[in-house]
Amino acid sequence: MSAPIEIDARGLLCPLPVLRLRKVLAELPSGALVRLEATDGASWIDVPHFCAQDGHVLVSAEDWEGVKVYLVRKG
Secondary structure, eight states: OOOOEEEEETTOOTTHHHHHHHHHHHTSOTTOEEEEEEOOTTHHHHHHHHHHHHTOEEEEEEEETTEEEEEEEOO
């Protein structure tokens, strides 16, 4: 399996982290992994909701000292 595509959305406010994630996922084949880093607290709600709504898998979501790190597999 290849390394995930990295998105640095630190410092961006809602809805920009999810919009960046959506744009990257749209260009990838099913099963591809994307790692998103965000500092916006709203992403904690927005990213899981986006994944569920658009059919992607939220593999993991962690908070590393204020940086939310998401691993998403394209559905």
